[in-house]
Amino acid sequence: MPPPLPRRPDPRVAGVLHLDLDAFFAAVEQRDKPSLRGRPVVVGGTGLRGVVATASYEARRFGIGSAMPTGQARRLCPNAAYLAGRFGAYRIVSEQVMAIARELSPAVEPMSLDEAYVDLALAHEGLTTEDAVEIAKEFRTRVRARTGLTVSVGVGRSKLTAKIASDLRKPDALVVVAPEDEADLLRPLEVSRLPGVGHVTGERLRRSGIRTIGDLAAVEEDELVRMFGKAHGTGLAAFARGFDPRPVVAEREAKSVSAEETFAVDLTDRRDLDERVRRMAERVAARLTTSGLSGRTVTIKVRRYDFSTLNRSRTLAHSTGSAGEIAEHARELLAAVDVADGVRLLGVGVSGLTEFAQIDLLADLLADSDTEDHTEGGEAGADPVDGVAAGGIHPLTSPAPYGPAAPAERDWSPGQDVTHPEHGSGWVQGSGVGRVTVRFEGPHTPPGRILTFRADDPDLAAAPPPVFEPPVLEPAVPDPAPEPSA
DNA sequence: TCTGGGGTCCTAGGACCC
DNA sequence: TCTGGGGTCCTAGGACCC
Numbered sequence: 343m344p345p346p347l348p349r350r351p352d353p354r355v356a357g358v359l360h361l362d363l364d365a366f367f368a369a370v371e372q373r374d375k376p377s378l379r380g381r382p383v384v385v386g387g388t389g390l391r392g393v394v395a396t397a398s399y400e401a402r403r404f405g406i407g408s409a410m411p412t413g414q415a416r417r418l419c420p421n422a423a424y425l426a427g428r429f430g431a432y433r434i435v436s437e438q439v440m441a442i443a444r445e446l447s448p449a450v451e452p453m454s455l456d457e458a459y460v461d462l463a464l465a466h467e468g469l470t471t472e473d474a475v476e477i478a479k480e481f482r483t484r485v486r487a488r489t490g491l492t493v494s495v496g497v498g499r500s501k502l503t504a505k506i507a508s509d510l511r512k513p514d515a516l517v518v519v520a521p522e523d524e525a526d527l528l529r530p531l532e533v534s535r536l537p538g539v540g541h542v543t544g545e546r547l548r549r550s551g552i553r554t555i556g557d558l559a560a561v562e563e564d565e566l567v568r569m570f571g572k573a574h575g576t577g578l579a580a581f582a583r584g585f586d587p588r589p590v591v592a593e594r595e596a597k598s599v600s601a602e603e604t605f606a607v608d609l610t611d612r613r614d615l616d617e618r619v620r621r622m623a624e625r626v627a628a629r630l631t632t633s634g635l636s637g638r639t640v641t642i643k644v645r646r647y648d649f650s651t652l653n654r655s656r657t658l659a660h661s662t663g664s665a666g667e668i669a670e671h672a673r674e675l676l677a678a679v680d681v682a683d684g685v686r687l688l689g690v691g692v693s694g695l696t697e698f699a700q701i702d703l704l705a706d707l708l709a710d711s712d713t714e715d716h717t718e719g720g721e722a723g724a725d726p727v728d729g730v731a732a733g734g735i736h737p738l739t740s741p742a743p744y745g746p747a748a749p750a751e752r753d754w755s756p757g758q759d760v761t762h763p764e765h766g767s768g769w770v771q772g773s774g775v776g777r778v779t780v781r782f783e784g785p786h787t788p789p790g791r792i793l794t795f796r797a798d799d800p801d802l803a804a805a806p807p808p809v810f811e812p813p814v815l816e817p818a819v820p821d822p823a824p825e826p827s828a
Numbered sequence: 829t830c831t832g833g834g835g836t837c838c839t840a841g842g843a844c845c846c
Numbered sequence: 847t848c849t850g851g852g853g854t855c856c857t858a859g860g861a862c863c864c
Contacts, residue, residue: 386832393832395864408864413829454835454864540862573838574861597836604832639856649831655857687832836863843856 346449346464348589353499356471356520357463358590359478360496360504361443361485363436364513366456368398370435371425371757373490374808375769377781377789382406382422384415388756391604391686395427399513425757431807432456435489442484446477451590459501461590471520478516488812490785498524502586506535524584529556536581538574546570558582596633600641600691601625608647608684615685616673622690623669634698636663640671643689644679651687654679661696668692744804752798754778761805765793773797784808 351358363369367385372378382401386394392412404419412424436455443450443458447465452458462477463469474497485493492514496507499521506528507517519527533555534544546569552558558566559582567575580586601622609615619642630636640662641655654675662668672690754760754773760780761767768782768790778797783790785808795802 390829391831393830395832409831411830412832414831416829457864538862542861571839598834600834602833651859653858657856689833691835834864836861838861839859841857843854845853845855846851 343448345592346461348449348591349461349464350587350589351461351500352463354521355463355469356474356497356499356503356518357461357466357469358498358501358504359443359446359460359462359474359481360498360501360508361439361458361460361481362494362496362508362512363439363456363485364492364494365396365398365402366435366491367396367427367432368401369491370428370431371423372398373810374431374785375757375781376783376785376787378423382419383425384412384419384422385425385427385757386412386415388412388424388426390606397422423756426755428757428759428807431759434807435491435810438489439485439491439493442481442488445484446481449590449592451592451594459504459590462497464590471518475516475518478518482516490810490812500584500586501588501590502537502581503528503584505537506531509535528582528584529554529559531555533558533582536578538577538581543570543574543578555582596635596695598641598691598693598695599626599629599633599635599637600643600689601629602643602687602689602691604645604687605685608686609688610681610684612681615676615681615688618688619672619676619690620665620669622688623672624665626690626692627663627665627668630663630692630695631698635695636661636698637692637696638662638694639692640668640675641689641691641693642672642675642679643687643691644676644681644685645687647684647686649686652679655693657694661694662692663698744806754797759805759807761803762795762801764801767805767808778802785810 368383371383371385380400382404383398384394384401384406385396386392394406394408394410394412394415396408397406397415401419401422404422406415406418406422415422416424432455440450440452440458443460447460447462449461449464450458462474466473466477478495478497482493482495485491494508494512494515496504496510496517496519498504498507498519503519503524507519510517531554533539533547533552536555539547547558552561558578563576563579566579569575570578603618603622609618638661639655639657641653643651643653645651656671656675658671668690754770756770756772758770759767760770762780762782765782767784768780771779771781771792773779776797777794779792779794780802781790781792
């Protein structure tokens, strides 16, 4: 069935739903790891240069929040569980939730693994605010029953209102804003609640004495355009007045594909950097291939020791998805950048995407046989910090390989799922100095016991995420009542 | 222990073309 | 030969989002 055509929401009806899973990554960890329930949990980069992706509500009470450097979080709450993230598990849960959303309406627009908009009015002719309340309640019940997670939901007449509503009373909240109540709701809220008002815009507005959405609505559009430019200025003026015509779009096409890494220590060696470029180009090419895409513009991103960041790009005459070709252009772009003082982050991307062309297959074969060296040795050098992607509409990363790994390349990440033939399923609590500590438990066991192994113990193997079994809600179909004998 | 990784959209200037 | 004007493409940078 083709996706529904996007249409501007009817401003007289609260027909747009926004769903936002509560502390999503941390909540999945607590669901799957009973010993972490009720405890502060932080998911994110666990290395020296990591940042927090999600903090559980227990951790937030210590002042820990998203995008905070993990080092700072550790100082605030040394006893929290710091986990690197299990994106395979998050993706599975996300897909379950998006499937439940599609039971409400075919028009579901995922914004990330944990957020989506749903156009309810599209699937429910003559929808009333009362109907929307009932639908949203049922949605929340289904999500909790099938995934064990709580979701906050906002409903309003536009994406703007639905999104603000879902954030208003998190966690585990349902907020429905009837169109006639919207203006009173928005007026006293801080401008930073509006999409598009981040740090810079918020600060500029504050310096102009504009604090609330009501303050902003009192500013002439022309003035905002002078301050912020055409698009941003008109957008702010519209949002401040509660006007948002953006439709819910079920299927959006990717515009670019990229991979980047922040290194544990800044790199200065050209050959080292070229090797990183090659590996990132391979990741990008693999994802392009998976999604049947190729692109004409190759971009590199370089963040230097002082955090200054530059991009260099080159547009080709033809479209490519070849790892060798992407790497070649990326290396040439990098050659023109001064790296002597140290490179903190390197990225490779491809944009100007089109559907994969058959001719690229040939180009890939030729480039690979010419320029690729497929040996995977010499990777013992400085590895990137554990990376954590907080979102992304296109879950293109290939699944992690499970099962025992060759001893040399075993490194255990905190939170990772493992199995042991004798002790069963568990997860890595920590590792170091040749040891790994595992807690053996799962979503349906009591808190489990902790055992320590040698890091190269052949009995210990990486495992897929544990399966969450929803509790049976309906009682089994009762035996038919005995016929009353006449 | 100071700052991830994956994206989107907008602006502005210059080249180039008619 | 004193020099418009619009459109498109490309590059670079930046704000913002989750």
